[in-house]
Amino acid sequence: MYPSTGTSNVVYITKNITLNGTNNADNVVIDNGGTLSTSTVTPTFTNLTVKTGGTFNKESNGMIVNGILEVEDNATFTFKHTNGNAISVWNGTEKFHANSNFYIKVVDNTSNSLFMDSKDDVSEYNGACFGNVIVDVSAGKLQLLPKNFTKTLAAGNLIFKSNTDNMRICEGNYSTTIKGNLIIEPGYGSNSITELTTAGTSSITVNGDFTNSGTSAFRLTNSNTEVLNATLNVLGNITISGTGANIDMDGNATTTLHASTSTINIGGDLTVGASSLLRSSNTVNQGIFNFNGTGDGLTAATTQTISIASAGTTRNQYIDFYAKAGSYVQLINQNLELGKNATFTVNGSGSTGGVLDFNFNGSTPLNITSYSTGSKFTAEQAATLKISSPDGISATSGTTGNVQTTNAPVYNSVAKYHYIGKTNQVPGTGLPAASSAKFVIIELGDNTKTFTLSGNVGISSATTLDAQGGRLEIRKGIVMGTSTADFTGTGRLVMSDGEYNIASITAAPLTNYLPQLAAYSRYSLTGGTINLSGNNAMQILSGTPAYYNLTTSGSNTLGTDYKAVSNGTTVNGTIKVTENSILNARTYAIGGTATNFSMTGNSRYITDGAGDKPDAGGTYSLAPTSTIEFANSSGAGVVRLRTDIGSDKLCQDNCQWHECLQRIINKWY
Incomplete structure (x- = not known):
C-alpha cells in the first residue's frame, strides 16, 4: 500500500520496520499489516496512528509522542519499559479505540512498577483510556494503576495472560471500570493478583464477566493489617474454573482485629469448579458476597444461579452471602456448602425482598448445608423462599430440609414461603405458625402430590407485603x-x-x-x-x-x-x-x-x-x-x-x- 498524494510530512509503515539510529517524525501512520518496533531507539513523534491491523511495539524507554497517539479497532500497541516510572509516551493526547489492544510486556524490575506515572497520564477516548488491556508480562513487577485513579481503564476486556511475579492492581484509593470482561487465562500461572494492598478504598467494576481459568489467586485485599476496603462489582457472571484458581476475598489470615471490608457484588451467575475455590482467609472480618441482580426467575437472563462444586477444605469459609432485595437466586447442580462461620441471608424490607430458589438437581432437592461450624441462614421480611425439600424448612440446626446449618435458621414471619416439591411435601417446623402477613404458596409437581399440615398456620390481612393482605x-x-x-x-x-x-x-x-x-x-x-x-x-x-x-x-x-x-x-x-x-x-x-x-x-x-x-x-x-x-x-x-x-x-x-x-x-x- 502506498500513501495518496498530498501527504507530505507523513511516514507510512506498511511492512515490518525496526528503528535504528535517530528517528524523529511529525506524523507516523502504521497501516494494516505494518509493524513498527522502536528497539532501543528513542524517537520523538508528533502524531502516531496505528491503523486497523497495524502493530506498534514500544521497546525503548524514552520515546515521546507529543501530539495525538491513536490506536484504532483491532490495532495493537505493545508496551515495554525498563527504567522506573518516567514514561514520556503519554505526553500528548491518547485515543485508544474500543476494540484496540494494549499489551503490557515488560516493566521495571522494581517492586510495583507502573506503565502510567499518574492518574492523568492517559486520556479517556469515548469513555475509556484503552480498548482491551492485556497483561502479558515476561519481565518486571507490575502495578496496574497509579494511586487515585478514577477513570475507566478499558472499553473492552482486561486480560491477564501471563506474568512472572505477584502483582497488585493498585495501592491506596482508586476506582475503575472495565466495560468488557475481566479474564485470567489458563496460562497466567500461579502468581497472585491483588485489588488493594495498602490502606484505602478501592472499587473495580466489571460490566461483563469475571473468569479465572488459570491457577492463580485473585485477592480483594492482602495480609496488610491496615484498614483496606475493597469492592469488586461484576455485572455479569463469575466463573472460577482453573485447577488451583480462587478468589480470596480477604487474604488477611491474622486474628488481629481491623475494620477492613471486602465486598463482591454480582449481577449474574456464580460458578466454582471442583478444583477451584471461593473463600475468605480473614477469620475476623467476614467477606461480603452480594447477589444484587434484578430478576424474576422466568428466564436464564433473570435468574442468578449458584453452582459451587469445590471440594477444597477452606471452600466458602468466612463469607456472608446475601440474596439482595430484587434478586432471584437459584441453586443448581449441587448443594451450597457453607464453610466455617459462613452465612446466607435473603434480604428484604417493607414489601420488597430477594428470592432464593432451592431448586432440584433432576428430581433431587438441593439444600444449603454446612461442612464446618458457625454456619447460619436468615430469611428477612419480604424474602421469598422456593422450598423444594419434601421435609420443607426446619427451625433447628441439623440435616433436615432445605436449610441444614449448624446454627438454628431464622425465618421472618412476614415473608413468602413458596413450596415447589416434586413429591409429597410438608411445611417443616421453620414455617412461622403465628398469624402474620405472610404468603404461603403451594405449587407442587402435579395435582396428585400433597402438602400436609401438622398444625395451624396463621395468615393475617395485614397489608405489609400486598394491598390485599396475606x-x-x-x-x-x-x-x-x-x-x-x-x-x-x-x-x-x-x-x-x-x-x-x-x-x-x-x-x-x-x-x-x-x-x-x-x-x-x-x-x-x-x-x-x-x-x-x-x-x-x-x-x-x-x-x-x-x-x-x-x-x-x-x-x-x-x-x-x-x-x-x-x-x-x-x-x-x-x-x-x-x-x-x-x-x-x-x-x-x-x-x-x-x-x-x-x-x-x-x-x-x-x-x-x-x-x-x-x-x-x-x-x-x-x-x-x-x-x-x-x-x-x-x-x-x-x-x-x-x-x-x-x-x-x-x-x-x-x-x-x-x-x-x-x-x-x-x-x-
Whole structure:
C-alpha cells in the first residue's frame, strides 16, 4: 500500500520496520499489516496512528509522542519499559479505540512498577483510556494503576495472560471500570493478583464477566493489617474454573482485629469448579458476597444461579452471602456448602425482598448445608423462599430440609414461603405458625402430590407485603389439613388449580365458617377445588366467595351432621358429592345454570326451597348408590332429573318427599 498524494510530512509503515539510529517524525501512520518496533531507539513523534491491523511495539524507554497517539479497532500497541516510572509516551493526547489492544510486556524490575506515572497520564477516548488491556508480562513487577485513579481503564476486556511475579492492581484509593470482561487465562500461572494492598478504598467494576481459568489467586485485599476496603462489582457472571484458581476475598489470615471490608457484588451467575475455590482467609472480618441482580426467575437472563462444586477444605469459609432485595437466586447442580462461620441471608424490607430458589438437581432437592461450624441462614421480611425439600424448612440446626446449618435458621414471619416439591411435601417446623402477613404458596409437581399440615398456620390481612393482605395461594397440588391443622386468620385464599382439602372442625361450626381464612370478599378462585373432607362433624362453607369447583368427601351421619354453605353461592365448575358425605344445601342455591353435578359412593345431597332443584344446570353424573333428597320444608319445588338419565319427573306427594325422590332416583338406576 502506498500513501495518496498530498501527504507530505507523513511516514507510512506498511511492512515490518525496526528503528535504528535517530528517528524523529511529525506524523507516523502504521497501516494494516505494518509493524513498527522502536528497539532501543528513542524517537520523538508528533502524531502516531496505528491503523486497523497495524502493530506498534514500544521497546525503548524514552520515546515521546507529543501530539495525538491513536490506536484504532483491532490495532495493537505493545508496551515495554525498563527504567522506573518516567514514561514520556503519554505526553500528548491518547485515543485508544474500543476494540484496540494494549499489551503490557515488560516493566521495571522494581517492586510495583507502573506503565502510567499518574492518574492523568492517559486520556479517556469515548469513555475509556484503552480498548482491551492485556497483561502479558515476561519481565518486571507490575502495578496496574497509579494511586487515585478514577477513570475507566478499558472499553473492552482486561486480560491477564501471563506474568512472572505477584502483582497488585493498585495501592491506596482508586476506582475503575472495565466495560468488557475481566479474564485470567489458563496460562497466567500461579502468581497472585491483588485489588488493594495498602490502606484505602478501592472499587473495580466489571460490566461483563469475571473468569479465572488459570491457577492463580485473585485477592480483594492482602495480609496488610491496615484498614483496606475493597469492592469488586461484576455485572455479569463469575466463573472460577482453573485447577488451583480462587478468589480470596480477604487474604488477611491474622486474628488481629481491623475494620477492613471486602465486598463482591454480582449481577449474574456464580460458578466454582471442583478444583477451584471461593473463600475468605480473614477469620475476623467476614467477606461480603452480594447477589444484587434484578430478576424474576422466568428466564436464564433473570435468574442468578449458584453452582459451587469445590471440594477444597477452606471452600466458602468466612463469607456472608446475601440474596439482595430484587434478586432471584437459584441453586443448581449441587448443594451450597457453607464453610466455617459462613452465612446466607435473603434480604428484604417493607414489601420488597430477594428470592432464593432451592431448586432440584433432576428430581433431587438441593439444600444449603454446612461442612464446618458457625454456619447460619436468615430469611428477612419480604424474602421469598422456593422450598423444594419434601421435609420443607426446619427451625433447628441439623440435616433436615432445605436449610441444614449448624446454627438454628431464622425465618421472618412476614415473608413468602413458596413450596415447589416434586413429591409429597410438608411445611417443616421453620414455617412461622403465628398469624402474620405472610404468603404461603403451594405449587407442587402435579395435582396428585400433597402438602400436609401438622398444625395451624396463621395468615393475617395485614397489608405489609400486598394491598390485599396475606394469603394462601394454591397453584398445584393438594393442601391437606386435619381436624386440628389448617390455615387460619384474617387473610385470604387464592386458587388457580389444585385442591384445598379442608378437614378442620371449628369450635362453633354454625357461625365459624370454612375456610378459616376469613377475608372471603377478597378471595380469588379462578381454578382448583375446595374439598370439605371432615368426618362425622358439621362443616359450613362460607357462601360469600364464588367457588370454581366444590367437593364434599369423608363420612357424615344422616340426621346428625352434614356439610353445608352459609348462604347461596356460585360454583363455576362442578359440584361433587362423594364417599359417605352429606351436602345439605338447605334453602340456599348452590351453583347455577352452567354448573355440573356429580355424585359417587353412598353420598347424599339434600336440597330445599322453591324453583328447580338441584340448582346445578349443567351435566349430571349420579351413581346408583347416591341419593338426592328433597326436604321440602319451605314449600313446593321442582326436582330436576337430567334427560340423560331419564325423563324429568315431579314428585307430588307432599307428605312423602324423601321416599318419593328416593324411588324416582332408584327407578332410573
